[in-house]
Amino acid sequence: MFSKACKYAINAMIYVASLPENGQRAGLKEIAKAINSPEAFTAKILQQLVRDELLNSAKGPHGGFEIQGNPNTITIAQIVGSIDGDMIFTGCALGLEKCSEDHPCPVHHKFKAVRDHLTGMMLTTNLKDIATRVNDGISFLKY
Amino acid sequence: MFSKACKYAINAMIYVASLPENGQRAGLKEIAKAINSPEAFTAKILQQLVRDELLNSAKGPHGGFEIQGNPNTITIAQIVGSIDGDMIFTGCALGLEKCSEDHPCPVHHKFKAVRDHLTGMMLTTNLKDIATRVNDGISFLKY
DNA sequence: ATATTTAAAGATATTTTTGTCTTTATTTAA
DNA sequence: TTAAATAAAGACAAAAATATCTTTAAATAT
Numbered sequence: 001m002f003s004k005a006c007k008y009a010i011n012a013m014i015y016v017a018s019l020p021e022n023g024q025r026a027g028l029k030e031i032a033k034a035i036n037s038p039e040a041f042t043a044k045i046l047q048q049l050v051r052d053e054l055l056n057s058a059k060g061p062h063g064g065f066e067i068q069g070n071p072n073t074i075t076i077a078q079i080v081g082s083i084d085g086d087m088i089f090t091g092c093a094l095g096l097e098k099c100s101e102d103h104p105c106p107v108h109h110k111f112k113a114v115r116d117h118l119t120g121m122m123l124t125t126n127l128k129d130i131a132t133r134v135n136d137g138i139s140f141l142k143y
Numbered sequence: 144m145f146s147k148a149c150k151y152a153i154n155a156m157i158y159v160a161s162l163p164e165n166g167q168r169a170g171l172k173e174i175a176k177a178i179n180s181p182e183a184f185t186a187k188i189l190q191q192l193v194r195d196e197l198l199n200s201a202k203g204p205h206g207g208f209e210i211q212g213n214p215n216t217i218t219i220a221q222i223v224g225s226i227d228g229d230m231i232f233t234g235c236a237l238g239l240e241k242c243s244e245d246h247p248c249p250v251h252h253k254f255k256a257v258r259d260h261l262t263g264m265m266l267t268t269n270l271k272d273i274a275t276r277v278n279d280g281i282s283f284l285k286y
Numbered sequence: 287a288t289a290t291t292t293a294a295a296g297a298t299a300t301t302t303t304t305g306t307c308t309t310t311a312t313t314t315a316a
Numbered sequence: 317t318t319a320a321a322t323a324a325a326g327a328c329a330a331a332a333a334t335a336t337c338t339t340t341a342a343a344t345a346t
Contacts, residue, residue: 094150184306
Protein backbone atom coordinates (compact mmCIF):
# COMPACT_ATOMS: atom_id res chain seq x y z
CA MET A 1 0.00 0.00 0.00
CA PHE A 2 2.50 2.59 1.24
CA SER A 3 6.29 2.57 0.93
CA LYS A 4 8.26 2.07 4.11
CA ALA A 5 9.38 5.68 3.85
CA CYS A 6 5.75 6.73 3.83
CA LYS A 7 4.91 4.59 6.84
CA TYR A 8 7.80 6.15 8.75
CA ALA A 9 6.58 9.58 7.70
CA ILE A 10 3.06 9.01 8.98
CA ASN A 11 4.34 7.56 12.23
CA ALA A 12 6.76 10.41 12.71
CA MET A 13 4.12 13.04 12.05
CA ILE A 14 1.76 11.38 14.51
CA TYR A 15 4.50 11.21 17.13
CA VAL A 16 5.41 14.87 16.76
CA ALA A 17 1.76 15.87 16.78
CA SER A 18 1.22 13.90 19.98
CA LEU A 19 3.73 15.93 21.95
CA PRO A 20 2.53 18.63 24.37
CA GLU A 21 1.71 21.89 22.62
CA ASN A 22 4.14 24.09 24.49
CA GLY A 23 6.94 21.58 24.82
CA GLN A 24 10.34 21.38 23.21
CA ARG A 25 10.77 20.41 19.61
CA ALA A 26 11.40 16.72 18.96
CA GLY A 27 14.91 15.83 17.78
CA LEU A 28 15.70 13.27 15.12
CA LYS A 29 16.99 10.72 17.63
CA GLU A 30 13.93 11.04 19.79
CA ILE A 31 11.60 10.62 16.84
CA ALA A 32 13.44 7.63 15.38
CA LYS A 33 13.47 5.94 18.77
CA ALA A 34 9.80 6.66 19.37
CA ILE A 35 8.67 5.16 16.08
CA ASN A 36 11.32 2.46 15.88
CA SER A 37 12.81 3.60 12.59
CA PRO A 38 16.36 3.86 11.24
CA GLU A 39 17.72 7.25 12.20
CA ALA A 40 19.51 8.39 9.04
CA PHE A 41 16.74 7.21 6.77
CA THR A 42 14.21 8.95 8.96
CA ALA A 43 16.24 12.15 8.64
CA LYS A 44 15.79 12.08 4.87
CA ILE A 45 12.08 11.62 5.24
CA LEU A 46 11.76 14.46 7.74
CA GLN A 47 13.70 16.70 5.35
CA GLN A 48 11.13 15.99 2.68
CA LEU A 49 8.29 16.80 5.06
CA VAL A 50 10.02 20.07 5.92
CA ARG A 51 10.41 20.89 2.22
CA ASP A 52 6.70 20.25 1.76
CA GLU A 53 5.93 22.50 4.71
CA LEU A 54 4.31 19.88 6.88
CA LEU A 55 7.07 20.22 9.49
CA ASN A 56 9.24 23.05 10.73
CA SER A 57 12.80 22.36 11.71
CA ALA A 58 15.41 24.24 13.71
CA LYS A 59 19.13 23.55 14.00
CA GLY A 60 21.30 23.90 17.05
CA PRO A 61 20.70 23.14 20.71
CA HIS A 62 17.00 22.64 21.47
CA GLY A 63 16.47 22.37 17.75
CA GLY A 64 14.40 19.65 16.17
CA PHE A 65 11.07 19.26 14.45
CA GLU A 66 7.55 20.48 15.06
CA ILE A 67 4.32 20.42 13.13
CA GLN A 68 3.98 23.40 10.83
CA GLY A 69 0.60 25.02 11.32
CA ASN A 70 -2.45 23.44 12.87
CA PRO A 71 -2.45 19.63 13.22
CA ASN A 72 -6.17 19.86 12.70
CA THR A 73 -5.63 20.84 9.10
CA ILE A 74 -2.94 18.30 8.21
CA THR A 75 -4.31 15.09 6.73
CA ILE A 76 -2.87 11.65 6.12
CA ALA A 77 -3.41 12.38 2.44
CA GLN A 78 -0.93 15.27 2.60
CA ILE A 79 1.73 13.15 4.26
CA VAL A 80 1.27 10.32 1.78
CA GLY A 81 1.33 12.77 -1.11
CA SER A 82 4.56 14.28 0.14
CA ILE A 83 6.43 10.97 0.35
CA ASP A 84 4.79 8.58 -2.11
CA GLY A 85 3.31 11.05 -4.56
CA ASP A 86 -0.26 10.77 -5.76
CA MET A 87 -0.21 7.59 -7.81
CA ILE A 88 -2.07 5.91 -4.98
CA PHE A 89 -4.87 8.43 -5.45
CA THR A 90 -4.93 8.48 -9.22
CA GLY A 91 -2.92 5.60 -10.69
CA CYS A 92 -4.43 2.62 -12.49
CA ALA A 93 -4.54 -0.54 -10.37
CA LEU A 94 -3.10 -2.54 -13.24
CA GLY A 95 -0.50 0.08 -14.15
CA LEU A 96 -2.00 1.05 -17.49
CA GLU A 97 -1.02 4.51 -18.68
CA LYS A 98 -4.24 5.26 -20.47
CA CYS A 99 -6.78 4.01 -18.01
CA SER A 100 -9.76 6.30 -17.58
CA GLU A 101 -13.51 6.33 -17.36
CA ASP A 102 -13.68 6.34 -21.15
CA HIS A 103 -11.00 3.71 -21.63
CA PRO A 104 -11.09 1.64 -18.45
CA CYS A 105 -8.78 -1.21 -17.55
CA PRO A 106 -10.54 -4.48 -16.73
CA VAL A 107 -10.78 -3.72 -13.01
CA HIS A 108 -11.24 0.03 -13.27
CA HIS A 109 -14.72 0.41 -11.87
CA LYS A 110 -14.28 -2.11 -9.09
CA PHE A 111 -11.10 -0.41 -7.95
CA LYS A 112 -12.43 3.08 -8.36
CA ALA A 113 -14.85 2.52 -5.51
CA VAL A 114 -12.09 1.27 -3.24
CA ARG A 115 -9.72 4.02 -4.24
CA ASP A 116 -12.36 6.67 -3.63
CA HIS A 117 -13.01 5.14 -0.23
CA LEU A 118 -9.30 5.21 0.57
CA THR A 119 -8.84 8.74 -0.72
CA GLY A 120 -11.84 10.05 1.16
CA MET A 121 -10.65 8.45 4.35
CA MET A 122 -7.16 9.91 3.99
CA LEU A 123 -8.50 13.35 3.18
CA THR A 124 -10.75 13.40 6.22
CA THR A 125 -8.34 11.94 8.74
CA ASN A 126 -6.36 14.70 10.39
CA LEU A 127 -3.30 14.54 12.60
CA LYS A 128 -4.90 16.13 15.60
CA ASP A 129 -7.58 13.48 15.96
CA ILE A 130 -5.10 10.66 15.57
CA ALA A 131 -2.62 12.18 18.00
CA THR A 132 -5.35 12.64 20.58
CA ARG A 133 -6.15 8.96 20.48
CA VAL A 134 -2.48 8.11 20.93
CA ASN A 135 -2.28 10.43 23.92
CA ASP A 136 -5.39 8.87 25.39
CA GLY A 137 -3.79 5.43 25.15
CA ILE A 138 -6.41 4.24 22.68
CA SER A 139 -3.90 3.53 19.93
CA PHE A 140 -0.18 2.90 19.73
CA LEU A 141 2.89 3.92 17.78
CA LYS A 142 4.91 0.77 18.27
CA TYR A 143 4.93 -2.84 19.46
CA MET B 144 -0.90 -0.93 -4.09
CA PHE B 145 0.32 -3.95 -6.07
CA SER B 146 3.86 -4.76 -7.20
CA LYS B 147 4.55 -4.57 -10.92
CA ALA B 148 4.86 -8.35 -10.93
CA CYS B 149 1.37 -8.57 -9.52
CA LYS B 150 -0.05 -6.17 -12.08
CA TYR B 151 1.51 -8.24 -14.87
CA ALA B 152 0.04 -11.35 -13.28
CA ILE B 153 -3.49 -9.97 -13.17
CA ASN B 154 -3.23 -8.69 -16.73
CA ALA B 155 -1.85 -11.99 -17.94
CA MET B 156 -4.56 -14.00 -16.24
CA ILE B 157 -7.24 -11.78 -17.71
CA TYR B 158 -5.73 -12.09 -21.16
CA VAL B 159 -5.57 -15.87 -20.99
CA ALA B 160 -9.09 -16.04 -19.60
CA SER B 161 -10.33 -13.86 -22.44
CA LEU B 162 -9.26 -16.31 -25.14
CA PRO B 163 -11.84 -18.56 -26.82
CA GLU B 164 -12.64 -21.63 -24.74
CA ASN B 165 -11.65 -24.24 -27.29
CA GLY B 166 -8.69 -22.41 -28.74
CA GLN B 167 -4.98 -23.01 -28.53
CA ARG B 168 -3.03 -22.33 -25.39
CA ALA B 169 -1.41 -18.90 -25.19
CA GLY B 170 2.37 -18.84 -25.48
CA LEU B 171 4.65 -16.64 -23.42
CA LYS B 172 5.44 -14.33 -26.32
CA GLU B 173 1.80 -13.90 -27.17
CA ILE B 174 0.90 -13.09 -23.57
CA ALA B 175 3.75 -10.65 -23.06
CA LYS B 176 2.90 -8.87 -26.27
CA ALA B 177 -0.79 -8.74 -25.42
CA ILE B 178 -0.25 -7.16 -22.03
CA ASN B 179 2.82 -5.13 -22.95
CA SER B 180 5.14 -6.71 -20.41
CA PRO B 181 8.80 -7.80 -20.47
CA GLU B 182 8.90 -11.35 -21.73
CA ALA B 183 11.43 -12.99 -19.44
CA PHE B 184 10.07 -11.33 -16.35
CA THR B 185 6.59 -12.38 -17.34
CA ALA B 186 7.85 -15.94 -17.66
CA LYS B 187 8.86 -15.95 -14.00
CA ILE B 188 5.47 -14.67 -12.98
CA LEU B 189 3.63 -17.25 -15.04
CA GLN B 190 5.78 -19.96 -13.46
CA GLN B 191 4.62 -18.83 -10.06
CA LEU B 192 0.99 -18.88 -11.16
CA VAL B 193 1.49 -22.41 -12.46
CA ARG B 194 3.06 -23.44 -9.14
CA ASP B 195 0.04 -22.04 -7.36
CA GLU B 196 -2.25 -23.93 -9.69
CA LEU B 197 -3.94 -20.93 -11.21
CA LEU B 198 -2.52 -21.74 -14.64
CA ASN B 199 -1.66 -24.94 -16.48
CA SER B 200 1.34 -25.01 -18.76
CA ALA B 201 2.53 -27.33 -21.49
CA LYS B 202 5.90 -27.44 -23.20
CA GLY B 203 6.65 -28.18 -26.81
CA PRO B 204 4.92 -27.12 -30.01
CA HIS B 205 1.41 -25.80 -29.36
CA GLY B 206 2.38 -25.57 -25.71
CA GLY B 207 1.69 -22.53 -23.60
CA PHE B 208 -0.58 -21.49 -20.78
CA GLU B 209 -4.26 -21.90 -19.99
CA ILE B 210 -6.41 -21.20 -16.99
CA GLN B 211 -6.52 -24.11 -14.60
CA GLY B 212 -10.10 -24.92 -13.69
CA ASN B 213 -13.08 -22.66 -14.07
CA PRO B 214 -12.35 -18.94 -14.57
CA ASN B 215 -15.57 -18.35 -12.69
CA THR B 216 -13.95 -19.56 -9.51
CA ILE B 217 -10.63 -17.73 -9.81
CA THR B 218 -10.62 -14.37 -8.07
CA ILE B 219 -8.33 -11.37 -8.18
CA ALA B 220 -7.60 -12.12 -4.55
CA GLN B 221 -6.06 -15.47 -5.49
CA ILE B 222 -3.82 -13.93 -8.11
CA VAL B 223 -2.69 -11.16 -5.78
CA GLY B 224 -2.08 -13.67 -3.00
CA SER B 225 0.02 -15.82 -5.31
CA ILE B 226 2.36 -13.01 -6.35
CA ASP B 227 2.33 -10.41 -3.55
CA GLY B 228 1.34 -12.60 -0.62
CA ASP B 229 -1.34 -11.59 1.80
CA MET B 230 0.17 -8.59 3.55
CA ILE B 231 -2.20 -6.44 1.54
CA PHE B 232 -5.11 -8.29 3.13
CA THR B 233 -3.78 -8.49 6.65
CA GLY B 234 -0.78 -6.18 7.13
CA CYS B 235 -0.82 -3.02 9.25
CA ALA B 236 -1.03 0.15 7.18
CA LEU B 237 1.79 1.67 9.21
CA GLY B 238 3.90 -1.48 9.19
CA LEU B 239 3.59 -2.26 12.89
CA GLU B 240 4.19 -5.89 13.78
CA LYS B 241 1.78 -6.01 16.65
CA CYS B 242 -1.17 -4.12 15.30
CA SER B 243 -4.53 -5.69 16.10
CA GLU B 244 -8.00 -4.87 17.30
CA ASP B 245 -6.74 -5.00 20.88
CA HIS B 246 -3.57 -3.05 20.22
CA PRO B 247 -4.38 -0.89 17.21
CA CYS B 248 -2.01 1.42 15.38
CA PRO B 249 -3.16 5.03 15.14
CA VAL B 250 -4.94 4.51 11.83
CA HIS B 251 -6.09 0.95 12.40
CA HIS B 252 -9.83 1.41 12.42
CA LYS B 253 -9.92 3.88 9.59
CA PHE B 254 -7.86 1.59 7.42
CA LYS B 255 -9.68 -1.54 8.43
CA ALA B 256 -12.79 -0.33 6.68
CA VAL B 257 -10.87 0.38 3.49
CA ARG B 258 -8.96 -2.86 3.65
CA ASP B 259 -12.14 -4.85 4.15
CA HIS B 260 -13.67 -3.07 1.19
CA LEU B 261 -10.63 -3.92 -0.92
CA THR B 262 -10.51 -7.51 0.26
CA GLY B 263 -14.22 -8.06 -0.32
CA MET B 264 -13.98 -6.62 -3.77
CA MET B 265 -11.02 -8.82 -4.70
CA LEU B 266 -12.68 -11.92 -3.30
CA THR B 267 -15.86 -11.35 -5.27
CA THR B 268 -14.29 -10.34 -8.57
CA ASN B 269 -13.74 -13.39 -10.72
CA LEU B 270 -11.77 -13.81 -13.90
CA LYS B 271 -14.69 -14.87 -16.02
CA ASP B 272 -16.66 -11.69 -15.46
CA ILE B 273 -13.66 -9.51 -16.15
CA ALA B 274 -12.67 -11.45 -19.27
CA THR B 275 -16.19 -11.18 -20.61
CA ARG B 276 -16.08 -7.42 -20.40
CA VAL B 277 -12.74 -7.38 -22.22
CA ASN B 278 -14.21 -9.56 -24.96
CA ASP B 279 -17.21 -7.30 -25.23
CA GLY B 280 -14.92 -4.29 -25.74
CA ILE B 281 -16.10 -2.66 -22.53
CA SER B 282 -12.65 -2.65 -20.95
CA PHE B 283 -9.09 -2.86 -22.20
CA LEU B 284 -5.81 -4.63 -21.49
CA LYS B 285 -3.50 -1.98 -22.85
CA TYR B 286 -3.18 1.59 -24.17
C1' DA C 287 35.10 33.64 19.78
C1' DT C 288 34.67 28.96 20.60
C1' DA C 289 32.68 24.61 21.53
C1' DT C 290 28.54 22.06 21.32
C1' DT C 291 24.31 20.67 19.44
C1' DT C 292 21.48 19.94 16.03
C1' DA C 293 19.51 19.47 11.04
C1' DA C 294 20.86 19.52 5.90
C1' DA C 295 23.23 17.79 2.17
C1' DG C 296 25.65 14.67 -0.35
C1' DA C 297 28.15 10.41 -1.06
C1' DT C 298 28.10 5.66 -0.49
C1' DA C 299 26.34 0.98 0.62
C1' DT C 300 22.90 -2.65 0.95
C1' DT C 301 18.72 -4.91 -0.17
C1' DT C 302 14.78 -5.71 -2.90
C1' DT C 303 12.47 -5.56 -7.10
C1' DT C 304 12.54 -5.72 -11.79
C1' DG C 305 14.47 -7.43 -15.81
C1' DT C 306 17.62 -10.38 -18.93
C1' DC C 307 20.38 -14.17 -20.58
C1' DT C 308 21.77 -18.95 -20.93
C1' DT C 309 21.06 -23.61 -20.32
C1' DT C 310 18.05 -27.53 -19.59
C1' DA C 311 13.94 -30.33 -19.96
C1' DT C 312 9.85 -31.68 -22.37
C1' DT C 313 6.72 -32.21 -26.16
C1' DT C 314 5.49 -32.51 -30.90
C1' DA C 315 6.02 -33.46 -35.62
C1' DA C 316 8.49 -34.77 -39.50
C1' DT D 317 15.24 -40.41 -34.04
C1' DT D 318 16.08 -35.96 -34.97
C1' DA D 319 14.85 -31.07 -35.28
C1' DA D 320 11.96 -27.52 -33.70
C1' DA D 321 9.10 -25.35 -30.33
C1' DT D 322 8.11 -24.40 -26.13
C1' DA D 323 8.29 -23.72 -20.78
C1' DA D 324 11.41 -24.26 -16.54
C1' DA D 325 15.29 -23.24 -14.02
C1' DG D 326 19.09 -20.83 -12.67
C1' DA D 327 22.62 -17.35 -13.11
C1' DC D 328 23.27 -12.72 -13.87
C1' DA D 329 22.34 -7.50 -14.42
C1' DA D 330 20.06 -3.14 -13.74
C1' DA D 331 17.17 -0.16 -11.30
C1' DA D 332 14.79 1.35 -7.34
C1' DA D 333 14.11 1.49 -2.49
C1' DT D 334 16.06 1.41 1.85
C1' DA D 335 19.74 2.49 4.85
C1' DT D 336 24.25 4.45 6.44
C1' DC D 337 28.22 7.49 6.71
C1' DT D 338 30.65 11.85 6.28
C1' DT D 339 30.82 16.59 5.78
C1' DT D 340 28.67 21.06 6.09
C1' DA D 341 25.75 24.67 7.90
C1' DA D 342 23.26 26.92 11.42
C1' DA D 343 21.93 27.93 16.11
C1' DT D 344 22.87 28.23 21.02
C1' DA D 345 25.34 28.74 25.14
C1' DT D 346 29.49 29.49 27.44
